[in-house]
Amino acid sequence: MTPKPTLAVVGATGAVGSVMLQMLTHHADVWGEIRLLASPRSAGPKASVRGEECEILALGEEYEHHLDGVDVALFLVPEAVAARWAPVAAAKGAVVVDASGAFRHDADVPLVVPEVNAHAALVRPRGIVASPGCTTLALIAAVGALHAEFGVAELVVTAQQAASGAGAGQAGVDALRAQLGLVAGGGDLGTHPGDVRRAVGENTGPFPGPLALNVLPWSGTAGEDGAAGVHSSEEERVRDETRRILGNPGLRIAATCVRVPVVTGHSVSVHARFEHPVTVGRAHEVLATSPGVVLVDDPAAGDFPTPADVVGTDPAWVGRVRRSMDDERALDFFVCADNLRKGAALNALQVAEQIAASFVGDM
Ligand SMILES: NC(=O)c1ccc[n+]([C@@H]2O[C@H](COP(=O)([O-])OP(=O)(O)OC[C@H]3O[C@@H](n4cnc5c(N)ncnc54)[C@H](OP(=O)(O)O)[C@@H]3O)[C@@H](O)[C@H]2O)c1
Missing domain, CATH: 3.30.360.10 (Dihydrodipicolinate Reductase; domain 2)
Structure with a gap:
């Protein structure tokens, strides 16, 4: 049987990240491991997702290994943090779905709203898909x-x-x-x-x-x-x-x-x-x-x-x-x-779920 993909939620403690954890709990469970990351300030305490308590892991220079083995990474962090770390996650093999404005202008990063242009997510030369802004x-x-x-x-x-x-x-x-x-x-x-x-x-x-x-x-x-x-x-x-x-x-x-x-x-x-x-x-x-x-x-x-x-x-x-x-x-x-839902977490999650569905048979 195809293993379920590993998901990283980067920015799990923020306004969008908190809504994302609720959505992951209520959406159909297509994920294997779900890994939660935030800044080193928040590392340690646990957050609840899918009814389980998960430790928040730090993202930072000393913690790059926290991005190892991730299949899909949801980036729900400030633009500068996404600009620094999304390419690292992509280089490690993850498909990144970024909710910040860091890559929305990049011609090699598709900007995707599943109801309108789902097909655009299929071509992602940098391994990154951008989600538009809330407005x-x-x-x-x-x-x-x-x-x-x-x-x-x-x-x-x-x-x-x-x-x-x-x-x-x-x-x-x-x-x-x-x-x-x-x-x-x-x-x-x-x-x-x-x-x-x-x-x-x-x-x-x-x-x-x-x-x-x-x-x-x-x-x-x-x-x-x-x-x-x-x-x-x-x-x-x-x-x-x-x-x-x-x-x-x-x-x-x-x-x-x-x-x-x-x-x-x-x-x-x-x-x-x-x-x-x-x-x-x-x-x-x-x-x-x-x-x-x-x-x-x-x-x-x-x-x-x-x-x-x-x-x-x-x-x-x-x-x-x-x-x-x-x-x-x-x-x-x-x-x-x-x-925070369609304007951020939901759209990013819809894209991530579309990507997860495309993995079936590939993994
Ligand atoms: N709010 C919206 O309506 C909306 C809509 C569309 C897109 N967006 C975009 O989504 C992103 C998140 O927005 P938000 O409103 O959730 O912001 P937020 O409430 O300020 O949350 C930011 C998140 O990023 C984490 N973070 C900050 N610096 C970090 C670092 N150096 N390393 C790792 N994680 C770090 C924070 O962790 P700590 O708790 O540890 O600081 C927190 O989890 C932004 O790019 C925003 O532009 C937001």
Whole structure:
């Protein structure tokens, strides 16, 4: 009998890693050994996966051997850590699935969303497959399905990003919760300029200002265009990743990424212009039958997706589908998805499971 592949979860203690361990416990068990790794800071204590306690192993110069004998390695670590260690794991024979931004631009690293371009994972010259960012993943299953039907010509997207999507997800959640504690019961806070900023204080965690009782029109770092006043890295990612996944390098995309005081669950308002005229009826049919998408669209009855309702679930939830007011070729709609699940852990795990399935007979 073919032995089950060995899986390494690198970054098992992080926001995405913690969700990954829950998913591994609930998904069909296709793995032999599951090895958990994190920084040397976290090594030693145990974490639970598949109902068993597993020791957390260190990743680092003295611990390279912890990557020996791994068939598939899920990298759920900061970009610099993935850039350093994913090639090491690949050189040792593992197929790496990386959730960071370290390899998403690399032409020799496929960028894969199983519902849209699963075939791309088959060709991986560096032994690495990249998983897109959380905002792209929130919208891409719905956009990909509509693209297949109507041919997308242009996208305008505004993402309302949750705190746990702020690069270092756990730090973002901790910062938002601390800020909410500082403003709770704060009388008339939010009624005078700067009062929320003073209540929260200087330490705003990974955010460039107070997030509690607020909205921050900036996430990520200054993008390739330069410094303040231009696109952020998150906005460039949405454009670049969507183009790569849809196989359309010239697709016109305008993106605005805004951080909102939601713990987990990204929301995206999408204006999609197509090559062909569209109808809401046909768009509903397409979305209702697309893998990874759930349609909830009866606004008169109060039925539309919100992050508070979809957190902890797997699909991208779509609602508010309407034909654009002044354009018969355009649709406007709203998508919500859990940024730690489909936006990170789930997509990476789906790719890893696809790779594991391809091993059957090879091992
Ligand atoms: N959060 C999201 O919504 C989201 C969505 C898509 C993609 N991603 C990407 O997924 C990755 C993980 O994000 P996250 O939100 O889970 O971050 P996080 O909460 O900060 O967790 C980071 C993980 O990486 C580990 N780590 C840090 N430095 C390390 C090192 N030198 N060696 C080994 N492990 C190290 C941490 O271990 P310790 O606990 O020991 O520090 C922790 O397990 C990032 O690249 C992020 O951009 C995140």
